[in-house]
Amino acid sequence: MDRFVFLLSAGLARGAVLALFALSLVIVWRAARVVNFAQAAMAVAAVYAAFAVTAATGSYWAGLLTGLASGALLGAAVERGLMRRLPHHNPLPGIIVAIGLVMVLQAGLAIAFGPEHRPMHPPFSERPFIIGGVPVLSPYDLFILIAAAVVMGGLALLFGRTSLGLQLRAAAFAPETSRLLGVRVPRMVTLGWALAVATAALAALLLVPTELGLNPHAADLLFVNAFAVAVIGGLDSPVGALLAGIGVGLLVSLVTGYASAAAAPLAVLALLTLVLLVRPGGIFSAKEARTA
Amino acid sequence: MSAFACKDLTVGYGDGAPVIDGLELDMAEGAVVALLGANGAGKTTLLRALAGLEPARSGAVFLGGRDLTNLSTEDRVRSGLSLVPEGRSVVVELTVDENLRLGGLWRHRARARKAAVEEMYELFPPLDRRRDAAGHTLSGGERQMLALARALMARPEVLLLDEPSLGLAPQATAQLLGVLRATAARTGLTVLLAEQNVTGALSVAQRGVVLSLGAIVADRPAAELAADPALRHAYLGF
Ligand SMILES: Nc1ncnc2c1ncn2[C@@H]1O[C@H](COP(=O)(O)OP(=O)(O)OP(=O)(O)O)[C@@H](O)[C@H]1O
Ligand SMILES: [Mg+2]
Numbered sequence: 001m002d003r004f005v006f007l008l009s010a011g012l013a014r015g016a017v018l019a020l021f022a023l024s025l026v027i028v029w030r031a032a033r034v035v036n037f038a039q040a041a042m043a044v045a046a047v048y049a050a051f052a053v054t055a056a057t058g059s060y061w062a063g064l065l066t067g068l069a070s071g072a073l074l075g076a077a078v079e080r081g082l083m084r085r086l087p088h089h090n091p092l093p094g095i096i097v098a099i100g101l102v103m104v105l106q107a108g109l110a111i112a113f114g115p116e117h118r119p120m121h122p123p124f125s126e127r128p129f130i131i132g133g134v135p136v137l138s139p140y141d142l143f144i145l146i147a148a149a150v151v152m153g154g155l156a157l158l159f160g161r162t163s164l165g166l167q168l169r170a171a172a173f174a175p176e177t178s179r180l181l182g183v184r185v186p187r188m189v190t191l192g193w194a195l196a197v198a199t200a201a202l203a204a205l206l207l208v209p210t211e212l213g214l215n216p217h218a219a220d221l222l223f224v225n226a227f228a229v230a231v232i233g234g235l236d237s238p239v240g241a242l243l244a245g246i247g248v249g250l251l252v253s254l255v256t257g258y259a260s261a262a263a264a265p266l267a268v269l270a271l272l273t274l275v276l277l278v279r280p281g282g283i284f285s286a287k288e289a290r291t292a
Numbered sequence: 293m294s295a296f297a298c299k300d301l302t303v304g305y306g307d308g309a310p311v312i313d314g315l316e317l318d319m320a321e322g323a324v325v326a327l328l329g330a331n332g333a334g335k336t337t338l339l340r341a342l343a344g345l346e347p348a349r350s351g352a353v354f355l356g357g358r359d360l361t362n363l364s365t366e367d368r369v370r371s372g373l374s375l376v377p378e379g380r381s382v383v384v385e386l387t388v389d390e391n392l393r394l395g396g397l398w399r400h401r402a403r404a405r406k407a408a409v410e411e412m413y414e415l416f417p418p419l420d421r422r423r424d425a426a427g428h429t430l431s432g433g434e435r436q437m438l439a440l441a442r443a444l445m446a447r448p449e450v451l452l453l454d455e456p457s458l459g460l461a462p463q464a465t466a467q468l469l470g471v472l473r474a475t476a477a478r479t480g481l482t483v484l485l486a487e488q489n490v491t492g493a494l495s496v497a498q499r500g501v502v503l504s505l506g507a508i509v510a511d512r513p514a515a516e517l518a519a520d521p522a523l524r525h526a527y528l529g530f
Contacts, residue, residue, distance in 0.1 A: 170383050173384075176377075180369060185366070
């Protein structure tokens with residue numbers, strides 16, 4: 001029982017990070033109808049910027065802000081400089097360019113910073129609280145959960161309650177109609193990319209201190225799992241990303257704890273297959289919508 | 293003074309023959325003009341080109357003396373030219389209220405926007421009853437109302453409408469065209485109305501133009517056009 005509670009609480013923090021990263025994939029998908037295969041490499045590049053600033057100033061928070069800002073800038077730059085120039089009638093050019101970008105970014109980071117794992121220190125202790133003799137969340141896990149909740153709540157408010165969010169949603173669903181209503185659609189797409197990569201950078205930044213350390217490939221596995229999460233939730237659905245993220249985080253944690261770490265990716269794959277068999281669009285996909 | 297004009301407009305798809313070929317059109321301020329023509333005559337193409345959605349091969353578009361030719365669709369809209377496109381242009385993922393607000397975002401600040409939305413609900417009571425309904429739950433007639441109301445939110449000077457009566461029952465069509473006529477009379481809105489429903493369109497318009505083979509082949513007062521059997525027969529097929 002103790003073990004179960006511990007695994008659940010560890011899975012919750014892991015799930016929050018997964019959900020954040022999956023949400024970033026959903027945001028790009030909704031803004032531009034592409035799966036950004038370079039999201040992990042771009043996020044890690046932003047984490048390197050955060051790492052450098054934290055190393056120079058000694059402040060985790062300055063690094064955090066730098067990571068978010070450079071993620072946003074990188075997202076906007078990649079959309080303006082690369083993705084916008086590709087033909088959109090077929091998804092292949094976008095995928096190929098994204099994979100090329102992964103190679104360039106990862107090689108560039110390895111050349112600039114070296115391929116080794118650089119330890120990153122969390123701003124809070126990773127020693128779990130003991131409640132009634134049972135180890136539960138650590139302060140850092142709690143920080144992850146709060147940060148993820150704040151960002152998701154902020155994004156939900158932005159998209160659901162503001163004029164900017166209304167334009168972002170409209171531009172994603174119906175670009176031509178939106179242009180006819182005076183919405184500057186290209187700007188909305190750029191903004192979507194900026195928001196998405198900043199969110200992905202935050203997820204990577206939260207993850208790295210709990211793993212081996214910072215390395216050009218530090219978010220690769222996160223991307224694979226988050227991609228599965230986004231597909232399970234329905235690529236179109238932020239709520240799906242959140243719930244599937246938490247679900248998969250718990251699943252991975254329980255399978256790792258009770259079986260083995262090697263079995264966890266298989267469990268994710270099995271879940272993904274099952275969901276795709278039963279609901280090919282993902283659990284929370286909206287089916288009725290676009291026909292016009 | 294002419295509110296809206298296009299000069300020598302030529303539009304085509306790919307490297308095919310032009311669909312609109314050297315078209316000239318001039319509309320006085322406050323005019324309601326019916327744009328008629330057989331299926332495939334190029335009405336939709338013309339309206340889309342005027343709104344900047346299809347690139348023109350040559351020619352120019354003027355609104356109140358201002359040259360819009362090199363502006364993007366967004367900027368033409370922000371200059372006062374709105375298009376209600378063919379078919380169901382409602383953003384089905386958004387609610388009725390959100391669709392309406394979207395139409396007036398660049399035009400109004402928050403409070404004025406709210407007032408403008410309320411004004412549209414007064415103009416279209418069926419929308420008022422469905423404020424929070426998602427777009428995809430609306431009927432065809434409600435969608436057309438919403439598309440028109442949403443365009444009016446921006447208080448355009450010139451409104452282009454592409455077959456608003458498509459798929460609507462006669463009564464719904466009459467209601468929609470009635471609101472259009474009243475709004476044009478009240479606000480001085482200039483309207484170019486593309487329609488297959490010739491009788492309906494000519495009953496709200498002062499003037500009718502007939503499009504055929506990429507050019508305007510008849511341009512008459514609406515009453516005259518409606519009453520001339522030879523002309524109707526030649527270009528409109530009835
Ligand atoms: N996207 C397109 N690509 C190529 N040709 C097109 C395209 N859209 C329209 N056309 C052609 O242009 C011509 C004019 O079409 P358009 O849709 O403008 O006619 P319309 O007058 O609006 O007809 P309807 O009354 O049926 O709506 C037609 O011959 C049509 O086949
Ligand atoms: Mg048409």
